[in-house]
Amino acid sequence: MNSLWLLTKKNLQLLLRSRSSALIVIFAPLLLILIIGLSYNTSAQYDLYIGVHAPSFSEDVNSFIGLLDEEFTISKYESSVESCVEDMKRGIVHTCISLPETLNVQDNSQKEITFYIDQSKINLVWMIQETVKSKFDLQSKQISQDLSQNLLSKLSETKKTINEKKGDLTLIKDKNNAASTAASDAKISLLTINTNTTEIVYDTSLVNTVSSSIETVKDNIANALININALNLSSTNKTNITTPLYDANSTINSAISSLNGNGTSISSLINTIELDMQVLKNQISNISSSLATSTSNIDSSSTNLAESITSIDSLLESLNALSTTLDSLQVTDAAIIANPLTTKIETVREDNTFLNYLFPTLLILVVMFSSLLLGTTLVMMEKNSPAFIRNFFLPIKKSTFVLSIYLTNVILILIQVVILLAISLFFLKEVLTTLPIIAIILFISASVFTFLGMVVGYLFTSEETGVLASVSLGSLMLILSGTILPLEVVSSPLRWLTLFNPFVISEKLIRDVFFFNASISVIFLDLLLLFFYMVALFCIILIIETLLHKHLAKKFLKHRHKLHIQKDKMKKSVVGK
Amino acid sequence: MVTNNHQKFINIKEFYLSVDLIKLKGVTKEYRGHAVLQDVNLKIESGDLFGIVGQSGSGKTTLLNLVAGFLSPSKGEVVYVSKVTQKERNLKKDLHKIKKYIGFTPQHNSFYHKLTVLENLKHFGKLYNVKPSTLKDNIKNLLIFTHLVDYRHMLAEELSGGMQKRLDLSCSLVHRPKILILDEPTADVDPILQKEILFLLKEVNKQGITIIIASHHLEGIESICNKIAIIHQGKVHSQGLIDDVKKPFLKDHFTINMPSNKDKSMLIEKLKKLSIKKILDNDDNLVIYPDNVESAIGNLLNIIKEENLLLHDMDIRKPSLREIFENIAKK
Numbered sequence: 048m049n050s051l052w053l054l055t056k057k058n059l060q061l062l063l064r065s066r067s068s069a070l071i072v073i074f075a076p077l078l079l080i081l082i083i084g085l086s087y088n089t090s091a092q093y094d095l096y097i098g099v100h101a102p103s104f105s106e107d108v109n110s111f112i113g114l115l116d117e118e119f120t121i122s123k124y125e126s127s128v129e130s131c132v133e134d135m136k137r138g139i140v141h142t143c144i145s146l147p148e149t150l151n152v153q154d155n156s157q158k159e160i161t162f163y164i165d166q167s168k169i170n171l172v173w174m175i176q177e178t179v180k181s182k183f184d185l186q187s188k189q190i191s192q193d194l195s196q197n198l199l200s201k202l203s204e205t206k207k208t209i210n211e212k213k214g215d216l217t218l219i220k221d222k223n224n225a226a227s228t229a230a231s232d233a234k235i236s237l238l239t240i241n242t243n244t245t246e247i248v249y250d251t252s253l254v255n256t257v258s259s260s261i262e263t264v265k266d267n268i269a270n271a272l273i274n275i276n277a278l279n280l281s282s283t284n285k286t287n288i289t290t291p292l293y294d295a296n297s298t299i300n301s302a303i304s305s306l307n308g309n310g311t312s313i314s315s316l317i318n319t320i321e322l323d324m325q326v327l328k329n330q331i332s333n334i335s336s337s338l339a340t341s342t343s344n345i346d347s348s349s350t351n352l353a354e355s356i357t358s359i360d361s362l363l364e365s366l367n368a369l370s371t372t373l374d375s376l377q378v379t380d381a382a383i384i385a386n387p388l389t390t391k392i393e394t395v396r397e398d399n400t401f402l403n404y405l406f407p408t409l410l411i412l413v414v415m416f417s418s419l420l421l422g423t424t425l426v427m428m429e430k431n432s433p434a435f436i437r438n439f440f441l442p443i444k445k446s447t448f449v450l451s452i453y454l455t456n457v458i459l460i461l462i463q464v465v466i467l468l469a470i471s472l473f474f475l476k477e478v479l480t481t482l483p484i485i486a487i488i489l490f491i492s493a494s495v496f497t498f499l500g501m502v503v504g505y506l507f508t509s510e511e512t513g514v515l516a517s518v519s520l521g522s523l524m525l526i527l528s529g530t531i532l533p534l535e536v537v538s539s540p541l542r543w544l545t546l547f548n549p550f551v552i553s554e555k556l557i558r559d560v561f562f563f564n565a566s567i568s569v570i571f572l573d574l575l576l577l578f579f580y581m582v583a584l585f586c587i588i589l590i591i592e593t594l595l596h597k598h599l600a601k602k603f604l605k606h607r608h609k610l611h612i613q614k615d616k617m618k619k620s621v622v623g624k
Numbered sequence: 625m626v627t628n629n630h631q632k633f634i635n636i637k638e639f640y641l642s643v644d645l646i647k648l649k650g651v652t653k654e655y656r657g658h659a660v661l662q663d664v665n666l667k668i669e670s671g672d673l674f675g676i677v678g679q680s681g682s683g684k685t686t687l688l689n690l691v692a693g694f695l696s697p698s699k700g701e702v703v704y705v706s707k708v709t710q711k712e713r714n715l716k717k718d719l720h721k722i723k724k725y726i727g728f729t730p731q732h733n734s735f736y737h738k739l740t741v742l743e744n745l746k747h748f749g750k751l752y753n754v755k756p757s758t759l760k761d762n763i764k765n766l767l768i769f770t771h772l773v774d775y776r777h778m779l780a781e782e783l784s785g786g787m788q789k790r791l792d793l794s795c796s797l798v799h800r801p802k803i804l805i806l807d808e809p810t811a812d813v814d815p816i817l818q819k820e821i822l823f824l825l826k827e828v829n830k831q832g833i834t835i836i837i838a839s840h841h842l843e844g845i846e847s848i849c850n851k852i853a854i855i856h857q858g859k860v861h862s863q864g865l866i867d868d869v870k871k872p873f874l875k876d877h878f879t880i881n882m883p884s885n886k887d888k889s890m891l892i893e894k895l896k897k898l899s900i901k902k903i904l905d906n907d908d909n910l911v912i913y914p915d916n917v918e919s920a921i922g923n924l925l926n927i928i929k930e931e932n933l934l935l936h937d938m939d940i941r942k943p944s945l946r947e948i949f950e951n952i953a954k955k
Contacts, residue, residue: 049750049753050750050751053747053750053751054751057736057739057743057747060738060739060743061736061738061739064738064739064779065738432736433732433733433734433735433736433737434734434735434736435734436694436728436730436734437728437730437734437735437748437795437796439694439723439728440692440723440726440727440728441723441748441751441752442720442723442724442751442752442753443751
């Protein structure tokens with residue numbers, strides 16, 4: 048134990064007396080956190096320069112630029128977007144935005160806004176994308192709200208029109224019903240009209256019979272006349288007798304003529320009547336046909352009217368449904384339609400400076416780099432110390448040397464952490480409450496990183512390469528921690544591996560304790576994992592020390608011996624001359 | 625300068641009395657199939673100031689690291705033997721128990737530059753579980769011993785090169801080790817500092833601490849070590865007390881310088897009667913190749929005394945470690 052303290056004391060003395068080491072290893076991280084503390088103890092937005100190009104800076108475009116101007120520094124590029132892109136390449140602006148002539152959406156074509164981002168500035172890309180995009184989202188929401196409002200107005204008007212036109216449709220339906228009834232009545236009336244016609248046959252034989260009788264009478268008269276004439280009767284008598292006969296004959300002839308004569312004869316009359324009757328019959332037939340057609344038409348009309356009524360009913364029903372649907376629209380506020388989900392971020396802590404969010408990362412960052420560098424530097428100091436060979440002859444176990452380096456480191460890191468937490472208290476008052484657990488975590492983390500640094504120190508020959516390797520190792524752990532780049536962009540297996548990254552574990556532990564006041568029981572598993580790392584690394588160092596110590600000592604001696612031989616040769620050559 | 629406080633440091637000498645014996649038994653060390661060290665057998669005893677010398681890349685640092693337990697042998701074993709119990713402990717198996725008795729100073733300073741002198745010493749002393757009161761005494765004595773008292777509150781990186789070396793040494797001694805292992809302690813330092821470091825090591829060794837040094841600073845090793853091992857091409861060429869190591873490399877000749885040509889001619893005449901292989905007259909000196917160097921020197925001195933000849937100087941020195949080393953390297 049005494050040896051351990053003696054070696055530790057010696058290490059501390061050596062480190063503190065070596066000004067450059069003391070400055071770089073001890074004070075640099077503290078200075079770093081002080082600067083970061085002062086720099087990030089603000090909630091101000093990012094100081095981003097944005098170049099905006101638009102074919103014409105219309106009112107709405109300018110209004111949008113005004114929105115951006117609230118948080119960013121805006122440069123307008125009227126000529127072309129290329130000049131903006133060129134400026135971005137030269138670092139004058141961080142991003143370029145190409146806007147359309149107007150942001151008003153008047154037809155079904157979308158308005159395209161183009162972002163030009165320099166992907167090589169990987170740390171800025173996400174920030175720019177996120178911050179600028181939020182502004183566009185806001186503008187887009189505003190436009191969307193206007194459009195929704197317009198749509199809602201149209202819908203409201205439609206609903207009103209539907210309600211108005213529903214009465215008209217009912218009226219039309221009633222009229223249709225009346226027409227349908229009238230048609231039915233007309234059809235019934237039409238159906239009552241008998242248009243049946245019997246076959247009208249005039250028996251002209253009677254005329255022939257009469258004619259024949261008259262002919263007979265005529266013949267009889269002729270016979271009578273002959274007979275009369277044959278009779279010796281006075282002429283007067285005869286005349287008296289024959290004259291009526293002749294008159295009768297004449298009448299009979301006239302009657303016969305009337306019966307059988309052309310034109311005005313009874314036969315003709317009968318024929319005429321027959322013809323007229325036929326015409327009439329034909330007309331009645333036509334009427335019947337027309338009636339049938341009309342009835343059919345009325346039927347058709349009735350059917351159409353019925354269909355029309357059904358359609359009107361359906362239409363009314365649809366309009367009612369539409370009206371009901373429109374009535375059922377619960378969300379009628381355009382703002383809600385345009386932005387149905389509002390995101391409200393409830394911070395788990397009330398802090399609002401960047402330092403609060405960065406504090407766990409910064410703390411572990413400083414502890415990690417300090418421990419790694421100190422571990423490496425102290426091992427290198429011991430390895431490259433002129434007293435390295437003398438230490439071989441000391442009756443001290445190798446583990447004592449390892450522990451002394453570790454203890455030296457822990458003491459220095461603890462001093463750093465105390466200063467660091469003291470500085471932190473200046474910015475973050477609440478650190479005090481979680482101090483004991485944070486101290487435990489920092490102690491174990493510092494141990495892990497110290498041992499890692501020591502492993503590096505043992506594996507590398509020169510201090511320069513060792514320190515470089517330590518810095519590289521620290522940087523690797525930092526890169527694979529999600530601090531610089533989101534871990535989501537790395538491949539799954541690698542992401543899984545990062546869960547075992549001591550930096551990630553330590554940071555998470557500090558975060559849990561600092562932000563959520565997690566108790567030891569909550570963080571126990573992670574803490575155990577770190578502790579396991581610590582023990583495992585210590586064992587590895589002991590193995591390395593056992594394997595390498597003699598080798599290093601031999602190398603050390605060989606190197607010194609070689610130098611001596613070289614000097615000897617040089618001396619001889621000088622004497623020779 | 626060191627004496628008074630040095631004395632205090634010596635007062636704890638008894639602590640180091642039961643110094644162990646280190647044995648390397650057939651140690652081979654291979655790197656990727658290439659043998660850096662082959663079948664090394666060494667014995668380092670308590671109180672030794674043992675130098676391991678060799679060319680750059682010869683394997684001396686590897687050998688040192690094997691002794692320190694920093695490296696394990698591919699073959700063979702390194703054992704630490706307790707003089708008291710005579711129990712052998714395999715370094716590889718009992719490294720954790722043994723290493724607290726070892727102080728190791730690598731080639732380059734091995735302390736924390738951003739700590740002060742005092743903080744460094746306290747840090748390492750405490751980590752070795754030295755009792756506070758003892759540690760306090762140790763640090764005090766070490767600071768005086770290494771002349772760092774006035775700089776104890778200075779950052780190590782602000783010290784001069786020499787001070788840093790002394791601090792490094794203090795860090796290795798702060799827990800009172802039984803064995804101090806040093807890898808090239810005088811490399812990259814100026815000659816004055818080299819001398820200072822060597823002096824300190826000698827003083828430390830005097831207190832009973834076994835010291836093992838790997839270095840190619842041969843003069844330094846030769847000046848302070850009592851034993852050496854010469855490593856050549858991964859093998860121990862020779863080892864033991866320095867004189868013993870030098871024996872095979874003793875010169876077969878010696879040189880005399882006489883101001884008078886008359887005396888010189890007389891001496892040549894006299895020497896010709898002795899068992900001398902060859903005499904080279906180089907005008908300013910004579911190089912004499914006898915059958916036996918030691919007896920020839922004795923005879924020579926007798927002739928000079930008897931004939932009353934005037935001898936300016938005589939070079940009868942043994943070969944230096946460097947000469948031996950270069951000799952081996954040439955082979």
